[in-house]
Amino acid sequence: MVPISFYLILAAVMFSIGAIGVVVRRSAIVVFMCIELMLNAVNLTFVAFSKLTGNLDGQVGVFFVMVVAAAEAAVGLAIIISVFRQTKSIETTEVAELKF
Amino acid sequence: MIVLFSIMALIVVVSALGVVLNRNPVYGALCLVANLLTVAGFFAMLDAHFLAAVQIIVYAGAIMVLFLFVIMLLNFKVEPRKGKGYAIEIFTWASGFVFAAVVARVFWGALRGFRGGQAEIMAAGAPGGIEGSVKAIGKLLYTDYLFPFEASSVLLIAAIVGALMLAKRKGTSQDTLAPSKPVR
Numbered sequence: 001m002v003p004i005s006f007y008l009i010l011a012a013v014m015f016s017i018g019a020i021g022v023v024v025r026r027s028a029i030v031v032f033m034c035i036e037l038m039l040n041a042v043n044l045t046f047v048a049f050s051k052l053t054g055n056l057d058g059q060v061g062v063f064f065v066m067v068v069a070a071a072e073a074a075v076g077l078a079i080i081i082s083v084f085r086q087t088k089s090i091e092t093t094e095v096a097e098l099k100f
Numbered sequence: 101m102i103v104l105f106s107i108m109a110l111i112v113v114v115s116a117l118g119v120v121l122n123r124n125p126v127y128g129a130l131c132l133v134a135n136l137l138t139v140a141g142f143f144a145m146l147d148a149h150f151l152a153a154v155q156i157i158v159y160a161g162a163i164m165v166l167f168l169f170v171i172m173l174l175n176f177k178v179e180p181r182k183g184k185g186y187a188i189e190i191f192t193w194a195s196g197f198v199f200a201a202v203v204a205r206v207f208w209g210a211l212r213g214f215r216g217g218q219a220e221i222m223a224a225g226a227p228g229g230i231e232g233s234v235k236a237i238g239k240l241l242y243t244d245y246l247f248p249f250e251a252s253s254v255l256l257i258a259a260i261v262g263a264l265m266l267a268k269r270k271g272t273s274q275d276t277l278a279p280s281k282p283v284r
Contacts, residue, residue: 002105007142008207010109014116014135016200021120023192027179029125029171033132036163037116040139043155051146054230059148060240066158067252071259073163077170078266084174085269 007048015041028080028090032073039069105145111138123179125171129164136160148232 014037021034043062050058084090111134118131136159143152182189241249 002102002145005207006105006109007146009204010112010142012203012207013113013200016196016203017113017116017120019199020192020196024189025120025179026182027125027176029167029176030119030122030128030179033119033125033128033167036132036159037119037135040136040159043151044139044142047143047146047148047151050148050232051230056230056232056236056240057244059151059232059237060245062148062151063154063237063241064245064248064252066154067255070158070163071255073166074259074263075266077166078263081170081174081267090174090176 004048004052008045011041011044011048014038014044026091026093028083028092028095031092032076032080036069036073039065108138108141111135112142123181125176125179126168129167129171132167133160133164136164146232147230150232150234150237 018034018037018041021037022031025031025034043065046058046062046065050056050062080090083095087095089095115131115135115138119128119135122128122131136155140152140155140160143149143155
């Protein structure tokens with residue numbers, strides 16, 4: 001039987017790798033993928049705690065996190081497309097000013 | 101069981117590092133798909149069967165396809181290597197490692213002191229187990245969590261309309277396929 005804390009440690013490692021990716025990478029689409037990685041780490045933590053406490057509310061929380069992640073991915077990718085059309089680049093260092 | 105867990109954990113960590121370190125965004129997206137599928141396997145191991153299926157259908161099957169479409173539509177190039185100044189990268193990797201180590205140590209220590217020393221609960225989960233089937237989650241969704249459920253449908257409509265309006269090509273009639281006025 002796998003101790004539940006192993007799942008929590010794995011989720012923490014996944015979350016920190018995602019956080020490192022958000023800071024280090026310059027391409028906006030890779031930053032988005034690292035955000036999805038962080039959301040998945042949180043989902044894994046929720047489900048592990050749901051198994052630990054026997055309460056199913058954690059899994060319903062994961063359901064809603066997935067809904068919000070899908071909505072955010074759609075809108076965020078639309079923003080990336082729209083910014084790319086204007087500036088022809090998605091490096092986060094080049095889109096640093098509010099006016100084009 | 102622990103062998104299976106460690107193989108899947110290795111796949112998760114390696115694919116997460118693949119997402120962060122790959123300079124080609126298509127390779128990064130495919131590494132993320134591998135990560136999501138393995139996390140779905142973890143959900144199944146934790147008796148969250150409905151969530152494992154939803155993870156594969158929604159996350160790996162819809163969101164990642166959307167990512168790949170955008171990458172291929174906009175034809176993102178391979179990111180060039182940064183020429184100078186790796187101070188930010190070194191500091192971020194070091195502090196991320198410290199953060200992960202601290203959190204892992206906290207969770208490792210929690211194995212011993214949980215609920216007055218009942219370490220076997222931390223190992224096996226709640227006595228009696230949980231039932232993560234469609235029926236059980238559906239019962240919760242439609243009774244206790246009805247308002248968030250309906251509100252999320254409003255959220256999805258807002259996201260659809262927002263994404264359409266943001267990505268719509270706002271051009272003059274010269275760059276559409278059919279002219280808006282009849283040509284004489």
